[in-house]
Amino acid sequence: MRLLLLALLLPWLGAADLVWTPEQLKQIKAALAHTERKGERFACTVNNYAVETEIDAEFTAKAAVYMDGLRGDLIRLFSLAGKSQHLGATTVLITANRESYQAAVPNAGSGRGFFRHAYKKGVWTEFALYTFVKVEAERSFERFYHPILQHEGTHQVLQEFAGMRHIPELLNEGMASLIQSWDLGKSQEDNFKQRKSSYLAKLKGGLDATKLTPLSELYDAQPWNVDNFGDRSNTRYFQAEMFIEYMMVAPNRLKLLGNLLDQELKGQAKLAEVSKLLGEVQADYVKYLLATTPRR
Ligand SMILES: [Zn+2]
Numbered sequence: 001m002r003l004l005l006l007a008l009l010l011p012w013l014g015a016a017d018l019v020w021t022p023e024q025l026k027q028i029k030a031a032l033a034h035t036e037r038k039g040e041r042f043a044c045t046v047n048n049y050a051v052e053t054e055i056d057a058e059f060t061a062k063a064a065v066y067m068d069g070l071r072g073d074l075i076r077l078f079s080l081a082g083k084s085q086h087l088g089a090t091t092v093l094i095t096a097n098r099e100s101y102q103a104a105v106p107n108a109g110s111g112r113g114f115f116r117h118a119y120k121k122g123v124w125t126e127f128a129l130y131t132f133v134k135v136e137a138e139r140s141f142e143r144f145y146h147p148i149l150q151h152e153g154t155h156q157v158l159q160e161f162a163g164m165r166h167i168p169e170l171l172n173e174g175m176a177s178l179i180q181s182w183d184l185g186k187s188q189e190d191n192f193k194q195r196k197s198s199y200l201a202k203l204k205g206g207l208d209a210t211k212l213t214p215l216s217e218l219y220d221a222q223p224w225n226v227d228n229f230g231d232r233s234n235t236r237y238f239q240a241e242m243f244i245e246y247m248m249v250a251p252n253r254l255k256l257l258g259n260l261l262d263q264e265l266k267g268q269a270k271l272a273e274v275s276k277l278l279g280e281v282q283a284d285y286v287k288y289l290l291a292t293t294p295r296r
Helices: 022-033 057-077 098-104 146-162 169-180 188-194 198-202 231-249 251-266 271-295
Strands: 002-005 036-038 041-045 049-053 090-095 113-120 123-132
Touching: 022 057, 041 057, 049 057, 057 090, 057 146, 090 098, 098 123, 113 146, 123 146, 146 169, 146 251, 169 198, 169 231, 169 251, 188 231, 198 231, 231 251, 231 271, 251 271
Parallel strands: 049 090, 090 123
Antiparallel strands: 002 113, 036 041, 041 049, 113 123
């Protein structure tokens, strides 16, 4: 069982409220029509998600449509190919507050939410994303804390394609952290120019360029979170998201990233080839990271 946690110390910088496309508004209407009351919860199943919340029917239907949209965006953005390995809808549970979250989710921990997958003898026993409403305003889905859905949703979608395979941390955390601060309504170019890293913002003294870890060491570093979301871990998250960004901004590198991801998700990556790639880009990656850090 792997547990992927997101630190919740990061301030929610209050991005603009979510704006729906006309197509999504239609989908919400359809989803709302089959949203049901289940005791204390509301339940709505769409194509790829079975969402339950303790909020209300509208919030639940919107969360379901949002997750389906996010999944589609991620598949397009990262050209995820092949077949989803997780059969059936992914469970998403959003509770009304932290107390009911901790009561409903075994080993929930102190974070704001997480994606967890577990299996036994080749059968999934858990494939679920959990989070909760923290302040009253978030009961309107447009004002919910979407970065948690984006970060954990990225882990979830990648795992769908990887099935029961392990995804190296540099790719898994890098992509989740990049998407966490990604504006899904904007172009890639605008995101690369305007995106603000949550992890860089948390580094107390700013980025210490002498404390960067070589990519080869970071690639599948275990454990990943080495100091309970202290400066060392936040530097790792920042490095990882910047690795993904660095690979995405140039078409030739995007192709290499796509191949690498495809091979890892299929369990076909060869260590020697991965090491060669990381060694080749290491110096240029650090140059890019340092040159673009001041505007983040
Ligand atoms: Zn993560």
